[in-house]
Amino acid sequence: MFGLVLRGLATRKLRSALTAIAILLGVTMISGTLVLTDQIDRAFVQIFQAGNAKIDVVIKQKPPFENVQTSVYLDAAVVDQVRKVDGVKTADPFIQSEGYLIANGESLNSTGGAPSFVFSNLPQDLNPYTPIDGRLPEASGEVAVAKEIADKGKVKVGSKQQLATQDGIKDVTVVGILQYGNGDTSLGGSTTVLAPLADVQQWWALEGKASYIYVKAQDGVSQGELKDRVRAALPQQDLIVQTGREDADEQAGQLNDLIGKIIRYALLAFAGVAILVGAFIIYNTFSITVAQRTREFAMLRTIGASRRQILASVIGEAFLIGLLASVAGIVLGLGLAWGLGKLFGAIGFGLPATGLILSWQTVVVCLAVGIGITVLASIFPALRATRIAPIAALREGATLPVGRFAKFTPAIAVVIGVLGGAGMAYGLISSGSTTGRLTTLAGGAILIFLAVAMLSRYIVRPVVSVLGVPIGAVAGGVGRIASENAARNPARTAVTAAALMIGIGLVVFVTIFVGGIKASFTGAIDSSLKSEITVSARGFGGTIPAAVLPAVQGVEGVQTASPVGGTAVQIGNGGYALIGIDPTTLPEVYAFDWTDGSDALLGTLGTDKALVESTIAEELKVKPGGTVDVLSISGAKATFTVVGTYTDPTILNGIVVDQPALKPLLQSNATGLNTVFVRVADGTSVETVQAGVEEALKQFPTAQVQSNQEQKDQAASGVNTILVIFYALLALSVVISLFGIVNTLVLSIFERTREIGMLRAVGTTRRQLRAMIRWEAVITSIIGGVLGVLLGILFGWAVCKGLESDGLVFVFPTSQILIFLVLSIVAGVLAAILPARRAAKLDVLAALSYE
Amino acid sequence: MSAETEAATPTSAVGDVVVATDLTKIYGEGDSEVRALDGVSVSFPKGQLAAVMGPSGSGKSTLMHILAGLDRPTGGSVLVDGTELAGLNDQKLTLLRRDKIGFVFQFFNLLPMLTAKENIELPMKIAGAKPDPEWEATLVEATGLGTRLTHKPAELSGGQQQRVAVARALLSKPAVIFGDEPTGNLDSKTSGEVLDLLRRAVDEFDQTVIMVTHDASAAAIADRVLFLRDGKIVRDAGRLSAGEILDTIKTLE
Known part of the structure; x- marks a missing residue:
């Protein structure tokens, strides 16, 4: 039986490939995300470990409460207590603050949200930076700068420059150019200036304070040993004492929580959407192929194959497709991670980079999701295949028996939809944790998508009769056939359209949501501010x-x-x-x-x-x-x-x-x-x-002066960047749904080979045939687009209403919605290219004699 | 020319709708070469119902496909209503089929989602032309489909479906209608209905019909019966009875 599965896949190469693509792209995104974020994670660890390479023990203030992003400081005088501890070679206070060099009038600050650091100088035996030109700063008014910014600003040792500090602009002399660690660790987009401790304390109003106290052990004293001794010597319970390694891992972990995990979960959420869309397509493809192979299954049953074997053969096929797609997806994911890394760098979000990391967890997750979803999506079609009676082998035009639960479908769909609505409502109004609320919200949305997909088969015919009129007027006879073809198998068209619906729906939702955030901000400025100019902290x-x-x-x-x-x-x-x-x-x-x-x-x-x-x-x-x-x-x-x-x-x-x-x-x-x-x-x-x-x-x-309009523009541009990123990520789902349309069309054309032969024989030109298929695709994509827009508006409205108290305003994005509808039509046209070509290429005689 | 000529002249004459000259069709090369048609010359005058017969592999289907512009000959020439098919590109050939040729297929080949009436009008709709309502009414009357026009093919009997197909072929008043085993998928009673209709198309509506058939009783309604064997016309007879046709076929096998 398994040999049969392999042979089947081999003979249906195009179909298998198109099905595989549906899941492959989603897996690619999961794999790419995991590889990229592993890479970011490792880069952070490397940076902090390099920073703490010379540091054996770190002492820092325990913040009075967790989850704050404000830095806390300890009394710098603690260093005197530490220096007395046996085994301490060197101990020095250290301050980490934000500021940047202004060289020849140009601000050499960081790019893409990475920090611009000014660090207090440390003695060389604790300092992760080494001068590669000049020396470390000693006297007040001296600074040393990292090589990257020296290169960027053409800063020379000995030159007089300026330093932007919290206390305003200070005149400084550059006395050294620095290298971090051994020079091969990238710090992403961040910038560093070193200045003497006393200057940093004064300019950042931190007199007598320190961010950390760094300690170097004498030879023969281990990090752990020294940590214990320092801990014992310090009575203050609000101080944290860690080894250099512990501190580095903790800081890397915190930064990763802040950046890596957000990137990871955001990208995985979009990958999840892509997988969901892929699942619809796989379900549809298997439904169609099972229907087309009715006689083949019946024949297998007549020659003695059991229902179980039929089930196994269909699921086996799904397993193989899932496996191949997942493996290909993992490999492509490596490429995606590489490309995304480059892209982030190019747009100024320079991520600290290390080599590509393919962990076993990534492989396992990708295989499990890829194969799991493919098999899951094929179960219902496979079950239907088992219901084919052997007698069907003998009948011309035998069709698949109707599923046992088919008559309950509308009721089930309504129940699912109500559950989804309840989930969304709970997610919006409950006071639980944010993660919990988001999960219920997303789960609710998925259920609603599912319910609409199940019910949309009932709107296919009405929609087609409405669309058929203008299409018939534009395209004539072939338009009429196209409309009828689209309505011929409403379930098939509905599921194909549903895949597109999800992508478009989320695009519309995101547009409304982000528009709501923008409107809430501009609205607040308009309604609350009587001032015309705002000075704020940069x-x-x-x-x-x-x-x-x-x-x-x-x-x-x-x-x-x-x-x-x-x-x-x-x-x-x-x-x-x-x-x-x-x-x-x-x-x-x-x-x-x-x-x-x-x-x-x-x-x-x-x-x-x-x-x-x-x-x-x-x-x-x-x-x-x-x-x-x-x-x-x-x-x-x-x-x-x-x-x-x-x-x-x-x-x-x-x-x-x-x-x-x-x-x-x-x-x-x-x-x-x-x-x-x-x-x-x-x-x-x-x-x-x-x-x-x-x-x-x-x-x-540090003071930024903006008019109200400039504030609005700044907020809008920030929000628009996010919107563009969301669009780009959702585009993947839309592309996957295009493959769904391609797949359905290819399969339908295959089914209608003889009809196409007849149409060509009686004088349908190739151009007309292509137009016919294009119109069918466009009808499908319009259904998907309209449903998506409607659901997107519904979701957007619900979320804006639910978060009204947080200031979110519902704004109807008329122009964007028109654009999305046009784009979904374009999507249909694009999806039709390959199937239309195949259909037009069919040899008339061969098509006519096709069984 | 080994064919005996009894009824029609094989040479071209004014009024001939379809004229084939020295047609050859060769599949494969070298040792595996098959001559499906081997120098066939034949003409069909307007208003004639011709049947083409012959055993499997005789080349009768190939001949029809080439005459109807569905396939291209290896050599020779075909004129349909004065137009030389050789040298026409796919687009022009398609338009020629659309404007000058009607088809009736063995398996009816109706579009299942269209009604009988829509199926009848399909080629004209594709051509972007308006059917002549009087002519359509005449055809509907002739086919006896008056009450079934709004039905879909699945709701029609085989005979009814094939009558729809004949009406579809006739609606644009093509220069010639080709039938590919038009009764091959029907029982004898419904075969009769379809054959009557084809006969009337020639007698009453002055159409030209060329059909390939296995069925001696179908060929018996033809004005002329052509017999092919090994890619050559071996007999070109006028009206024959079913018995005479069967006798001829026996000599061919």
Whole structure:
């Protein structure tokens, strides 16, 4: 029987190949994702291990609560305690901060979201950097820079340049060019400048502080041993002592959680969509081939094959196709990972690169998913094949018996759809974990797709009769035949269209969702801001020098400059922003959308009262009159009485207090200022004032000056980048569904060989025949496109409504939807190319005598 | 020319709808060479119902395919309604079939998703032409399909399906209709219905029909019966009875 399977595959090469492609592309994406993210993971480990290569023990501050991205610092004086420990050769404080070199007027900062570092210098026996030209910085005002930025900015040893710091621009002298580790570890797109510790402490307001204390052991003392001794010597329980290796692995792990895992799960989600689409196509292909092979199966049954053997032969075929496709997918995935790595580099998201890594886990996952899905999708068609009676072998035009559950299909579909809807609703409104909610949401969406796919067979005929009119008018007789062909086997057309529906549906959903995010931001700016210009922090831990405020206030034409600051705090188990405002100026630049309270409350805040954003208030279950206990990232604690609530999930999304109440909760390096809202005096040009503010803030590279429109544009461009990436990833699913259309057409044409022969004999030209097949494909793709658009709108609307309290706005993307519909028609035309050619090439006589 | 000539002249004459001259069709090369047609010259005048007979492998199907522009000869020439087929590209040949030739196939070859009426009109629809309603009504009347026009092929008997196919071939008033075993898939009663229809097409509507058949009773309604063997016309007779036809066939086998 297995030999028969092999022979069958070999004789149906094109069909087998097209079926395999459906699953191959999804597996390629899984394999590519896993290979790429393994690579990223390993690169991070390499970077941190190279950084800690000379470091035996690391001491750092334990953050008061988890899951914060704000850096915490320890007392640099701890180093004195450490140096006394027996076995310590060298111990030095180290600060990691953000800043960059400005060489000859050009900012040499990082690209693509990688950090721009300024590190405090370390003695050479602890320092991962080695000068390849010049020396390490010693005196105040000296810096050494990494080779990459020296090359980029043509920076020479001895040249006078500038350094962008939190405290403004400082004049520095470059005394060295540096190499990281032994020079073969890439740091991705990040940049590094080394400066003396005292300079870094001063310029980043970290006097007496350190990010880490690095320790080198004396010869003969192991890392573990020294760690234990240091731990024993330090009574402070809020300090963490680790070996260099432990610290490197931890940091690599954290960074990987932040970047690698997000890339991994996002890409895998899209790969999952591709696999789902592939499953539809495999199901359809097997359904069609089983139907076409009815007589063959019946013949096998007459000569003694058991139902079990028939089942095994169909599933065996699926297994083989799945296996071949998975293996090919794994190999192509390696190519994809390589290409994506190059692509990220080319668009400035330079990922630290190592060689391609094909782990056994990748191979296992790919094989399991590829083979599993193919076999799963073939089970129902295989079961139907077993129901063929032997007598069918003797009948001309025997058809597949109707499935046992066929009459329940609509009911089952409705149940699935209701379950899906319930899943989505639960995902949207429940208060469970984000992962849980997203999973239910996605599961719900899949069920709805499935239900619609099952039910869409009933709309095929009505849709065709509507579309048939214009198509008949345009294409005449062949248009009519094309319409009828599309409606001939509604289930087949429906499933083919459903594959496209999924891709288009998600494209529409993503468009609406991302459009909603964009609209929520622009809407918030329009409705909440009375100011025309905003000064905000550009990177640098989200803080700007206190001197920015008076500088802005001094600009001519500025009527009000209202400062806003903040810090990360923990309330209960959740992380929030504690926002410090100036009660006298804020009402002039910002309009509160009060749910409970009024602007009059602002003056009464004092040091112990707070306003809470309404969604957060719901989460914390507090009402005016209640209290919130906050734990700041600095470790300080405070209790505030809630006096009012307002709605703003975008701009002031947190707990609002008066500035003096914020101060004691700040870390020493935080200025308590991250934004200045600027209101321009009446009758003064905003452009002129903005230019004035920019001029006044020239000394503060960390302060970014934007008009409201510029803020909107920046948000839009960020969001658009994400949208483009989503489109690119969903395009794969659409491409897979095209193969589905190709496959169905090829199989249908094969079935209709004799009809095609007749049509050609009675005078249908090749061109007309191609047009006929093209129209059939277009009808299928229109059905898929329209269903996809409808579902996408439904999903988009549901999610926007569900997340309304987070500010999401439902915007109907009319023009995009028209474009997607046109694109789905184009998709149909493209999918028809190969089948149409094959049909047109058929020899008339051979086709006529085809059985 | 080894064929005896009893009824029609094999040479071309004005009024001949189909004229074949010295047709050869060779499959394969060298030792495996098969001469399916070996120098056939034959003409069919307008308004004639001709039957082509011969044992399997005699070349009768090949002859019909070449005359109908479905296959190309290795040598020789075919004129259909004055147009030389040699040298026509696929597009021109297709249009010629569309405009000048009608087909009736053994397996009816109707499109299952179209109604009887739509099937009848199919070639004209493909050509983008409007059927003449009077002529269509006449055909519907002649085929006796009046009450079955909205039915799909699956709801029609074999005889009805083949009558639809004949009406389809006649609707565009082609120069010639080719039948490829038109009764080959029918029982004797329904065969009779279809043959009557073909006979009427010639007698009443002045059509020209050339059919390949195995069936002596089908050939017996023809004005002229051609017998082929080994790629050559061995007898070109006028009207023959079924008995005479069977006798001739016996001599050929």
